[in-house]
Every structure is written in structure tokens, then in C-alpha cells.
Amino acid sequence: MNQEVLNVMKERRSCRSYKPEQISDQALQAVLEAGTWAPTGMGKQSPIIVAVQDPDTVAALSKMNAKIMGVDFDPFYGAPTVLVVLADKSAPTYLQDGCCVMDNLLNAAEAVGLGSCWIHRAKEEFESEEGKALLAKWGVQGDYEGIGHCVLGYWNGEKPAPAPRKDNYVYYVK
Incomplete structure (x- = not known):
């Protein structure tokens, strides 16, 4: 057993x-390497990952995401x-x-000492004309759907304590 x-x-x-x-x-x-080793249906490897570190592009994605969410703050914290x-x-x-x-991606981030969070609304972002333009600019061709954003960085503060696991999380059929 690999307890680590x-x-x-x-x-x-x-x-x-x-x-x-x-x-x-x-x-x-x-x-990123951990992401490429994720299981995929029949090993077809349908996902791609776009690693975004350009501050202007991160800000543009954040603004698009906030607009979809209907908020006036940075949803990427x-x-x-941002890994799209x-x-x-x-x-x-x-x-x-x-x-x-x-x-x-999320588990690998923890393993290397990074903070991470899954941010939704990638589907809506990349269905928009602005999102499609970004994909074209990045050279992404094909019929892709946004699955999520994995935001990464170093923790600013302490990790929160875990929530207790709910009762009846697991049912056994033997």
C-alpha cells in the first residue's frame, strides 16, 4: 500500500x-505530467491542457469567468x-x-506543495466568441469543450481543516 x-x-x-x-x-x-497520465476512456486521451501564466491572459480569463458567474471579484483568487x-x-x-x-492536476499540486482549486465555467467561457478567439490564438483546433480551470499557486495562509466525512458515504455489497 502506498500510504504517501x-x-x-x-x-x-x-x-x-x-x-x-x-x-x-x-x-x-x-x-502537467500528472495530468497527462490521467485515465481516459479506451486510452483515447481526449483532453488537452493549456498552461496559462501570462498575467494579462490570466486576468482576461478571470474577467470572463467572473462575468459568467455574475460576480465582481477574481474567481481565480x-x-x-491557470491550467485550462x-x-x-x-x-x-x-x-x-x-x-x-x-x-x-489537483492531487499532483498537493504532492509538490502547491495550492490548487477547481474553478468551473470553462464550458461557458470557451463556447463564447471571446473564448473561441483565445483557442484560435493558442493554436487549439478541433471541437473542444471546456471542462475546468485548475488554478495553481503558493498558499497565502494556512490550509483549512477538512470537513468531517458524511455518514453513509460508502455502502457495501458483498
Whole structure:
């Protein structure tokens, strides 16, 4: 049994306050590699990951996301890196594939000492004309759907305590 991996999964929390400093290239590469090893339906690897560290692009994505959410604050919580996960809609398991990538990214971030959070609304962002223009600018071609944003950075403050696990989380059929 690999207790270290299980501990990473137990200790991971959503980070909602980041230091402004950019993450190291080494940490970024480790997280991205973990994302590429996520399970996908029939091994088709329908997702792609766009790593965004350009401050102007991060700000533009944040603004788009906030508009969809209907809020007047940064939904990325000041994270300096945004990993956009998209998946090819021609794969019947594209949504599940993209979710597996997101999960690997989040757990890998914890393993390398980063804070992370899954931010929704990527679907709506990249269905918009502004989102489609960004994909074209980035050279992303194909029929992709936004699955989520994995925001990354160094924790600004302490991790919150975990919520207790609910009763009846697991049912056994033997």
C-alpha cells in the first residue's frame, strides 16, 4: 500500500488565497505530467491542457469567468497559474476524461506543495466568441469543450481543516 499517495489525497484542500509569486517551472512540469497520465476512456486521451501564466491572459480569463458567474471579484483568487482543461467532444467519454485530468492536476499540486482549486465555467467561457478567439490564438483546433480551470499557486495562509466525512458515504455489497 502506498500510504504517501493516500495521504496526498486526504490532505488536499481547495486554496482560495494565493501568494502573487509565480510557481516554479519544476512544479508546473510535475503537475502537467500528472495530468497527462490521467485515465481516459479506451486510452483515447481526449483532453488537452493549456498552461496559462501570462498575467494579462490570466486576468482576461478571470474577467470572463467572473462575468459568467455574475460576480465582481477574481474567481481565480489571485492564482498566478491557470491550467485550462478542454476535451475533444468526439470522444464519448470526453467529460469524464477531462474530470480525471482535473483530479490528477489537483492531487499532483498537493504532492509538490502547491495550492490548487477547481474553478468551473470553462464550458461557458470557451463556447463564447471571446473564448473561441483565445483557442484560435493558442493554436487549439478541433471541437473542444471546456471542462475546468485548475488554478495553481503558493498558499497565502494556512490550509483549512477538512470537513468531517458524511455518514453513509460508502455502502457495501458483498
